[in-house]
Amino acid sequence: MESKISISNLDFFYGKAQALFDITLEIPERQIVAFIGPSGCGKSTFLRTLNRMNDTIPIASVTGTVMIDGEDIYKAGTDVVALRRKVGMVFQKSNPFPKSIFDNVAYGIRINGIHTSKADLAARVQKALADAALWDEVKDRLTTSAFGLSGGQQQRLCIARALAVQPEVILMDEPASALDPIATQKIEELVVELKREYTIVIVTHNMQQAARVSDKTAFFMLGKLIEYNPTQKMFTNPDEKLTEDYITGRFG
Amino acid sequence: MANTEQSVHRKRRIVNSLMTILTAACAVFATSILLFIISYIAIQGFSSLSFQFLTDTPKPVGEGGGIGNAIVGSAMMTALAVVLGLPVGIAAGVYLAEYGKNWFGNIVRFVADTLIGIPSIIIGIFIYTLVVMPMGRQSGLAGGLALAIIMLPIVARTTEEMIRLVPNSMREGALALGAPQWRVSWNIVLPAAASGIATGAMLAIARITGETAPLLFTALNSRFYNFFYDQPMSSLTVQIYNYATGPFEVEHAMAWAATLILVGLILVINIFVRFLTRKKF
Amino acid sequence: MAQTGAIGDKIFRTILLLAAASILLIVVAIFYMMVQNSLPTLERFGIGFLTGSEWRPAQEEFGALPFIYGTLVSSLIALVLAVPISLGIAIFLVEQAPIKIARPIAFMVELLAAIPSVVYGLWGIFVLAPFIRNHLGVFLQDYLGWLPFFQGRLTGIGMLTAGIILALMITPIITAVVRDVLEAVPTTQREAALALGATKWETTTIVLGNAASGIAGAVVLGLGRAIGETMAVTMVIGNSPQISASLFEPANTIASLLAANFAEATDRIYLSALIEIGLVLFLVTFVVNALAKLLIMSVGGNSSSSKHV
Numbered sequence: 001m002e003s004k005i006s007i008s009n010l011d012f013f014y015g016k017a018q019a020l021f022d023i024t025l026e027i028p029e030r031q032i033v034a035f036i037g038p039s040g041c042g043k044s045t046f047l048r049t050l051n052r053m054n055d056t057i058p059i060a061s062v063t064g065t066v067m068i069d070g071e072d073i074y075k076a077g078t079d080v081v082a083l084r085r086k087v088g089m090v091f092q093k094s095n096p097f098p099k100s101i102f103d104n105v106a107y108g109i110r111i112n113g114i115h116t117s118k119a120d121l122a123a124r125v126q127k128a129l130a131d132a133a134l135w136d137e138v139k140d141r142l143t144t145s146a147f148g149l150s151g152g153q154q155q156r157l158c159i160a161r162a163l164a165v166q167p168e169v170i171l172m173d174e175p176a177s178a179l180d181p182i183a184t185q186k187i188e189e190l191v192v193e194l195k196r197e198y199t200i201v202i203v204t205h206n207m208q209q210a211a212r213v214s215d216k217t218a219f220f221m222l223g224k225l226i227e228y229n230p231t232q233k234m235f236t237n238p239d240e241k242l243t244e245d246y247i248t249g250r251f252g
Numbered sequence: 253m254a255n256t257e258q259s260v261h262r263k264r265r266i267v268n269s270l271m272t273i274l275t276a277a278c279a280v281f282a283t284s285i286l287l288f289i290i291s292y293i294a295i296q297g298f299s300s301l302s303f304q305f306l307t308d309t310p311k312p313v314g315e316g317g318g319i320g321n322a323i324v325g326s327a328m329m330t331a332l333a334v335v336l337g338l339p340v341g342i343a344a345g346v347y348l349a350e351y352g353k354n355w356f357g358n359i360v361r362f363v364a365d366t367l368i369g370i371p372s373i374i375i376g377i378f379i380y381t382l383v384v385m386p387m388g389r390q391s392g393l394a395g396g397l398a399l400a401i402i403m404l405p406i407v408a409r410t411t412e413e414m415i416r417l418v419p420n421s422m423r424e425g426a427l428a429l430g431a432p433q434w435r436v437s438w439n440i441v442l443p444a445a446a447s448g449i450a451t452g453a454m455l456a457i458a459r460i461t462g463e464t465a466p467l468l469f470t471a472l473n474s475r476f477y478n479f480f481y482d483q484p485m486s487s488l489t490v491q492i493y494n495y496a497t498g499p500f501e502v503e504h505a506m507a508w509a510a511t512l513i514l515v516g517l518i519l520v521i522n523i524f525v526r527f528l529t530r531k532k533f
Numbered sequence: 534m535a536q537t538g539a540i541g542d543k544i545f546r547t548i549l550l551l552a553a554a555s556i557l558l559i560v561v562a563i564f565y566m567m568v569q570n571s572l573p574t575l576e577r578f579g580i581g582f583l584t585g586s587e588w589r590p591a592q593e594e595f596g597a598l599p600f601i602y603g604t605l606v607s608s609l610i611a612l613v614l615a616v617p618i619s620l621g622i623a624i625f626l627v628e629q630a631p632i633k634i635a636r637p638i639a640f641m642v643e644l645l646a647a648i649p650s651v652v653y654g655l656w657g658i659f660v661l662a663p664f665i666r667n668h669l670g671v672f673l674q675d676y677l678g679w680l681p682f683f684q685g686r687l688t689g690i691g692m693l694t695a696g697i698i699l700a701l702m703i704t705p706i707i708t709a710v711v712r713d714v715l716e717a718v719p720t721t722q723r724e725a726a727l728a729l730g731a732t733k734w735e736t737t738t739i740v741l742g743n744a745a746s747g748i749a750g751a752v753v754l755g756l757g758r759a760i761g762e763t764m765a766v767t768m769v770i771g772n773s774p775q776i777s778a779s780l781f782e783p784a785n786t787i788a789s790l791l792a793a794n795f796a797e798a799t800d801r802i803y804l805s806a807l808i809e810i811g812l813v814l815f816l817v818t819f820v821v822n823a824l825a826k827l828l829i830m831s832v833g834g835n836s837s838s839s840k841h842v
Contacts, residue, residue, distance in 0.1 A: 053724060058631060082261070085730030095721035098743050107739075108729035113260030158725070165729055268732040272629055278621025279630070282704060283641045289648065289656055343552030351546060352553070360553045362826065363560050369754065369822035370815065371761025373791050374563065377811045380795070381566040405556055434545030462649025465763040465788070469796040489651050489764075496655045497768060504659065511652050522647050526640060 004029040004169060004199040005050060010064035012045060012223075014057070019045050021224045023064070032191065032200045034214035034231065036207055038246070042223040043203045044092075047171050050201065051087040052080050068169070085112060088167035092174045094154035096146035096161075101138050104146045104157055105129060108165035124164060132160035133190050152183025159190065163198075170194065172202040176209065188213050207247060211235050219243045290515070297512025300505040306513075310475050310491070313500050319510045321477045322491040325392065329471060329485060330461055332396030337403035338453055344404070345411025345449075350437050352412070361412075364405035375401050376466035384470060392478070392485035395471025399460040406459065410452030414445040451525045458521040462514065464489035488514050563815065571809035573802055582809060588774040590798075595806040597813065599774040603692065603784040604814075607766065608759035610696025610780070611703055616752055618700075619707035626708075627715040628737045639712070646705035654768030657698045662689035662769060665697075670781060685779035688771075693780040695770040699762055703755040710754055714747030714832050715740060743832075750828030757821040761814065763788040787814045 005027040012020035020042045027033050035043040045054070052073060054060045065072045073083055085108075096104050105125045108114075115121040125142075129135040134156045138149070146157055155175060162170060172191070176184040191213050194200060204210050210217050211231060218228040219242075227234065227243045238244045308318025344364075348357055375398050383394040418441050426436040442449075464487075472484040473494065488510055495507035568575075574582060574595060585596020622642060626635045666689030673683045718740045726736040741748065771783020772793050787810055798804045 051728060053728065056720075056724070056727065081264070081730050081732050083730075084728055089724075089728035091721055091724060091728075093721060095719070095725045097722065097725065097739055107726075108731070111264065111729070111731055111735050113257055116256075161725075161729065264732050264735070268734040271734040271737070275621040275625035275629055278618045279625045279638050279642075281618065282622055282645065282708075283638055285701060286641050286645050286648075289652075292656065292660060293652070340552045340555055343549050344556055347546075347549035347553040351549065357553070360556055362823070364556050365826050366819055366822045367556065367560055369757050369761075369825070370563075370818050371763060371788055373761070373763045373788050374567075374811055374815045374818075377791065377795070377808060378563045378566055381570045381808070382562070385570075401559055404559070408553070408556065432539070432542055434542045438545065458647060462647075462651070464649065464651040465792055468792055472796065489649060492651050492655060493764065493768070496651070496658060507655055511655055515648060515652055518647055518649065519644065522644060 002029045003027065004068065005201075006067045007050075008065050008067075010046075010049065010062065010066065012042070012049060012054070013061045015059040019223050020049075023225045025218060025225060025228055027199060027201060028216070029199050030195060030197070031215040032195050032202060032213055034210035034217045035201070035203045035220060036205070036210050036217060036246075037220035037226075039205060041220040043218075043220045044173055046220065047173055047201060047203050050169070050171055051084050051089055052078075053084075053089065055080060085165050086167055087169040087171060088162035088165065089171045090155070090159050090162055090173065090175045093178055094151065094158045096149075096154050096157055099146060100143045101129075101146050101149070101157060102142040105160050105164050108161060112165055114165065128160040128164035129157075131163050131194070132156045133186060133193075134160055150183070152179050152186060155179060155183070155187060156190065159187075163194075167198065169199045169201065172200065174203050174205060177205065184209075207235075219246065221246070290519070293508065293511050293515055296505075296508035298509075300509040301512060305506070305509055309477060310486075313502060317506065319488060319491055319506070319513070321474065322486040322488045322510070323513070324477060324479070325395075325471070325474070325486040326461060326488045328479070328481070329392055329396040329399055329467070329487060330457060332393070332481065333399035333403050333460055334453075334457060336397070337400035337456075338407060341404045341407025341456075342411050342449060344408035346415060346437060346442065348408065348412040349415035350433075350441070361409070364408050367405045368409070371465070372398075372402055372463055373465035373468075376468060376470050379466070379470045387482075390470060390472035390484045392471055392481040392483065395467045395485055395487065396481065398466035398470045399463060402463060402466060403456045403460050406456045407453060410456070411445070411449050414448030414452060415441055417448065418444045447528070451528055454521050454525050458518045462489060462518055464493055468493075560819075564812075567808055567812040567815060571805050571812055573805035574809045575805075577802075582806075583813070586776060590794075590803045590806070593802055597787075597810050599776050600785055600787045600790050600810060601813070602776050603770070603774075604760055604786040604788070606780075607692055607695045607699055607770065607784070607786055608756055610693065611699035611759040612752065612756060614697065614700035615704045615707055615755060619704050619711060619751070619755070620748070622704070622708045623711035623715055624737055624741075627712055628733065628740065642705050642708050644705075645701065646709070650702070650762060650764040651768075653698055653702055653765035657694060657765055657769040661697060662694050665689045665694055681778040682780045685777070685781045687781050688783070690769055690771045690783055691779075691781050692770065692777075692784045695766045695784070695786070696780070698765045698769055699759045702762060702765060703758050706758055707751045707755040710751035710829060711744075711748055714744040714751065714829065717747070717832060718743040746828050747832035750825045750831075753821055753828060754825035757818050757825060760821065761788055761818045763792050767792040787811070 003026045007023055007025045010020060010023040011018060023046065035047060037043050048054045049062055050066060062074055066074060097107060102125055105128050106121055109121060109124055115124055126135060129138060134153060137153060146154065149157060176187045179187065188209065191200060191202065202214065214231045217231045217234040219226045221242060227238060227240045229239065234243065235247060238247065305318040307320040308316060309321045311317035348361055352360065379394050379398040383397060384390055422440055422444060423436055426440045467487050467490050471487060473490050474484045474486040478485050492507050492510045492514065495503040495510065578595060582595060583597050586598040587594050587596045588599060626639050666687050670687040677683050722739055722743055723736050726739045766786055767789030770785060770789055772785050772789060773783040774785050775782065791807060791811055795807055798807050
């Protein structure tokens with residue numbers, strides 16, 4: 001299987017405090033990789049190194065390499081804006097812009113100048129909303145404010161917004177943690193659906209979720225990668241004692 | 253398609269850099285203006301500053317003169333404003349923070365903020381009708397009262413903000429010991445917020461020391477040393493105004509020298525407060 | 534049985550309540566005293582006071598229009614100049630500059646607000662007015678002289694000078710409020726835009742969209758200050774009650790009229806006219822400030838203007 005992202009010897013620091021230790025990991029193309037681990041273990045921090053979102057923290061620093069399609073994204077002169085277009089992100093709490101539903105999805109298309117005409121823009125918005133399984137629910141109120149949607153709908157809108165710029169990778173930082181079970185189920189179905197076109201990395205604190213949706217799972221603890229294996233194996237016959245303890249709920 | 257996207261991308265980068273430069277230019281512009289004004293005052297002011305200037309009273313043009321009585325007048329009126337405005341302002345602030353989560357508190361808060369924005373010359377007119385007209389003359393009392401009214405809402409709102417910073421656990425700790433509410437506010441909360449309130453008060457004092465408009469027709473001016481609140485009183489700011497708008501070069505020079513004293517004082521207070529709060533928070 | 538300390542509580546609370554109520558009392562008293570003392574002209578001239586364009590105290594003729602005009606135009610000049618610059622500074626401080634640079638610059642901009650009005654006036658008379666007379670005004674007449682705004686005699690004293698001074702004075706106030714409302718915009722909005730591949734500037738436009746009504750509040754607050762600013766304006770505007778299209782001509786504002794003439798107004802009707810025009814200023818600034826506060830509150834920015842005095 002082809003690797004989409006390969007991370008090697010990655011260390012991450014907040015100022016002097018080290019938050020990630022020597023992480024090496026391959027993320028295969030068009031698969032779902034889940035990051036699990038107790039809170040504070042660095043899984044979200046790690047996720048955010050993959051689209052250099054941590055650049056927004058002034059004291060953060062990174063060593064090691066993150067190669068996406070063979071290109072080191074931490075190389076000097078990397079176009080971070082272009083990188084983030086290629087590596088989309090969905091956040092823990094839905095964060096629609098104070099605009100209409102349509103304009104939220106159209107935002108990334110417009111700033112990147114992806115569309116060729118107005119009709120093309122509308123088609124792309126429709127496709128993104130359809131891919132995010134939201135089109136049927138919002139097609140009659142595209143011009144109304146995004147804040148009128150329910151929590152689950154807002155999150156799917158944010159997914160649609162990320163899909164609209166045609167990324168190749170989608171990072172999801174606990175995308176369902178603020179949602180009720182029914183909305184969560186819809187997001188999970190959607191994530192599995194999206195695998196056909198996208199490489200997906202999902203951080204979750206919910207182990208059943210990881211087991212249900214992912215192909216491979218990585219277990220983190222205290223900033224270290226403890227184990228990385230196919231999900232099936234991870235949840236039935238893990239290599240590491242720590243992993244087993246965590247999955248069976250024996251600590252914490 | 254790839255081509256148009258690339259050109260869009262280039263354009264976006266250019267716009268981005270351009271806006272970064274533009275916003276930085278705005279910041280550089282504003283700070284340069286400040287530095288220019290301050291250094292201009294320093295250069296102009298120092299050239300006519302002397303000990304005699306600081307102690308003399310205004311004299312007919314050509315015979316020297318100074319701002320001694322103006323310094324005394326400003327100090328006396330500011331002191332009166334502090335004595336009247338500070339306790340009332342702090343009390344109002346404590347009310348807003350500790351009891352003010354109701355409709356009355358909301359109205360007071362709203363009106364206080366609006367009062368802060370009302371032109372100070374309006375306060376001057378108010379005191380003129382309330383104090384000067386019945387007394388039949390302008391006075392240091394009227395000037396001090398006008399400054400107290402300007403100070404009051406500022407002190408009230410900063411006090412409220414400072415008290416809100418006191419952690420609730422401190423209140424609960426005292427209440428759990430069986431202290432009545434007023435003792436908690438008076439003995440625990442107020443001392444905990446004291447340094448914050450003091451810095452707020454200092455900024456308010458800096459502000460009223462620079463006020464001119466409310467003094468123009470309440471305290472008026474005086475060419476002599478005056479130590480009585482029932483008489484017209486000189487102030488640094490009104491004296492600067494008179495010197496600045498006078499026809500003679502020597503008056504203008506004295507205006508710059510007096511400005512150096514006034515702005516120096518205000519800047520020292522502001523920088524001092526900045527230094528204090530920086531260490532604390 | 535009474536609770537321990539109940540009496541103490543009651544006394545303490547009553548004292549505080551009276552202090553808080555004094556703020557309301559002052560505002561009501563200002564309104565009452567000004568209405569009372571402007572009754573002579575209120576009754577004699579009615580609405581004509583506001584629409585008349587002649588101001589001749591000696592002939593007991595009082596038309597406030599030139600002052601209203603001067604107040605509005607000088608404030609508008611100030612806003613046109615100050616709003617873009619203030620937005621630029623605030624965006625630079627919140628969105629662009631690293632904290633080490635942002636902090637000292639923010640402090641220096643705040644210091645601009647600490648300089649007293651009379652000092653701006655002094656600086657205006659001896660630095661800005663000559664600059665406009667010898668450089669800026671000449672430049673504007675050379676290149677834009679065909680516009681009615683830039684015709685007439687160049688003295689350096691007049692509407693434009695007042696507007697520029699006002700712009701300098703309200704810039705730190707608008708900047709401070711815009712900074713507050715920008716800082717109140719949740720980081721998730723910035724991250725969402727960045728994650729879509731938005732540039733820093735494009736992210737900023739999203740942040741500005743979030744903060745729109747707060748920014749409007751900041752502008753309105755700046756307008757309120759410009760309308761009421763007194764000493765600096767009275768020293769550079771020329772104090773001439775005329776309505777002229779040219780920004781080089783002297784003009785007058787309500788506040789500067791009061792500053793320059795109130796002390797000399799001895800007869801009853803003249804005093805009444807001045808107090809009535811002061812009443813207009815009071816009501817206008819009260820409404821403008823209230824509006825600003827409502828707008829700023831609506832975005833959850835720090836609504837207290839005590840920080841921005």
